Amino acid sequence: MQRVLAVLGWLGLLCACACDSSPGAMGQAHFSTDCAPTDQACMAAGLYAPIAKGGRVSLDVGVNYSGTAALALVLQSVDPAVLQASGNELTGIEEGVVALLVQAPGQRVIDFIHVSVKAPSRLGIHRLGSEGGDLGELSPNVQLLTGDQISVDVRPYDDDSLLLGALDATWSASGDAVTMINPGLGSRRQLVARTPGSARLTVTSGAMNGHIDLEVLP
Amino acid sequence: MRILKSLLPAICCLLLAACGDVSFKAITASPPDRTATLDDEEGEITLSQGVALAVECTSTSGGQHGPCPGMTHHVDDPGVAAVLAADVDELRERYANGTVDTQQPAVFVVTARAVGSTTLRITTEHGGATLMVTVRPAGQP
Numbered sequence: 403m404q405r406v407l408a409v410l411g412w413l414g415l416l417c418a419c420a421c422d423s424s425p426g427a428m429g430q431a432h433f434s435t436d437c438a439p440t441d442q443a444c445m446a447a448g449l450y451a452p453i454a455k456g457g458r459v460s461l462d463v464g465v466n467y468s469g470t471a472a473l474a475l476v477l478q479s480v481d482p483a484v485l486q487a488s489g490n491e492l493t494g495i496e497e498g499v500v501a502l503l504v505q506a507p508g509q510r511v512i513d514f515i516h517v518s519v520k521a522p523s524r525l526g527i528h529r530l531g532s533e534g535g536d537l538g539e540l541s542p543n544v545q546l547l548t549g550d551q552i553s554v555d556v557r558p559y560d561d562d563s564l565l566l567g568a569l570d571a572t573w574s575a576s577g578d579a580v581t582m583i584n585p586g587l588g589s590r591r592q593l594v595a596r597t598p599g600s601a602r603l604t605v606t607s608g609a610m611n612g613h614i615d616l617e618v619l620p
Numbered sequence: 621m622r623i624l625k626s627l628l629p630a631i632c633c634l635l636l637a638a639c640g641d642v643s644f645k646a647i648t649a650s651p652p653d654r655t656a657t658l659d660d661e662e663g664e665i666t667l668s669q670g671v672a673l674a675v676e677c678t679s680t681s682g683g684q685h686g687p688c689p690g691m692t693h694h695v696d697d698p699g700v701a702a703v704l705a706a707d708v709d710e711l712r713e714r715y716a717n718g719t720v721d722t723q724q725p726a727v728f729v730v731t732a733r734a735v736g737s738t739t740l741r742i743t744t745e746h747g748g749a750t751l752m753v754t755v756r757p758a759g760q761p
Contacts, residue, residue: 427648427649427672427674428647428674428708430708430709466709467707467709480670480671480672480702480732480733481669481733484670498758499651499653499654499670499671499758500670500671501670501671501672503672503704503729503731505704506707509705510704510705510706511674511704511705511707511729512706512707514672514674514729516651516654516671516672
């Protein structure tokens with residue numbers, strides 16, 4: 403039974419990689435964000451939302467071209483004033499829609515995809531799983547037991563719609579109830595509930611900020 | 621006179637080639653709320669700024685029909701639009717004097733860099749064609 407489940411798991415992972423990511427306009431490339439290895443929902447989703455202005459997205463690009471593998475691909479934005487491409491990293495610069503070209507050696511186009519860039523209207527604080535998978539946005543009030551540890555990260559939103567992209571962010575936590583650790587993984591933070599009490603966790607990116615209130619129970 | 625007679629087939633071939641019919645069709649669609657269209661009859665490509673359109677070239681000349689042979693392209697104003705050769709993982713039938721074989725399609729991608737108009741010139745072994753490329757502001761579908 404365990405073997406069957408393992409095989410099904412791998413099939414699901416392969417399908418997530420090859421089937422459900424966003425296809426290019428010419429049907430020869432598929433695009434997905436660089437997800438945590440165990441985050442199959444992320445892998446299956448592809449480029450499921452606009453990229454946030456100021457957000458950075460690491461892109462995975464696969465090519466379906468018969469008899470060809472391991473092409474040295476180059477990503478090129480048609481309008482770098484809207485979207486910049488450097489290696490496999492995209493950065494949203496200004497609001498707009500722009501074609502992202504996938505080029506093989508010799509600048510020959512293999513495929514392209516149109517990408518939207520949108521300015522975020524608010525920041526959301528998300529909880530991450532132990533492997534980095536996104537568990538969703540935290541509610542404004544969170545209770546922890548003394549000794550609990552959780553990983554959090556900031557996500558850009560356009561009202562209620564999640565946007566793509568990692569942001570440059572600064573974090574602060576009031577009071578002594580929690581200790582915040584920077585694990586060195588971008589804007590991700592680890593929170594450790596130390597003593598009973600309350601704290602406000604605030605994240606700031608550009609002119610926006612978001613916060614949640616934490617209550618640590620004995 | 622003898623020299624002229626011997627050159628006649630070659631001259632006919634050249635004339636036929638020059639008068640060949642070169643046609644185009646879009647093989648990708650417009651993104652939502654933006655324009656990326658080709659009107660082959662009018663010889664016009666209309667794009668919103670920032671978008672791309674893939675176009676396939678087909679030609680007919682002197683009993684031959686299929687992907688444009690020896691296609692090259694040139695944009696008069698590369699600040700307005702750019703054109704790049706593309707590779708497509710398919711084969712198309714080519715008819716040549718009663719025989720059929722297969723070739724890769726002749727495809728190029730036009731990208732809209734800045735608002736304005738320019739001329740795209742395509743040459744093939746079967747003759748040439750020009751397409752007027754118009755790039756509209758991004759907010760104007």
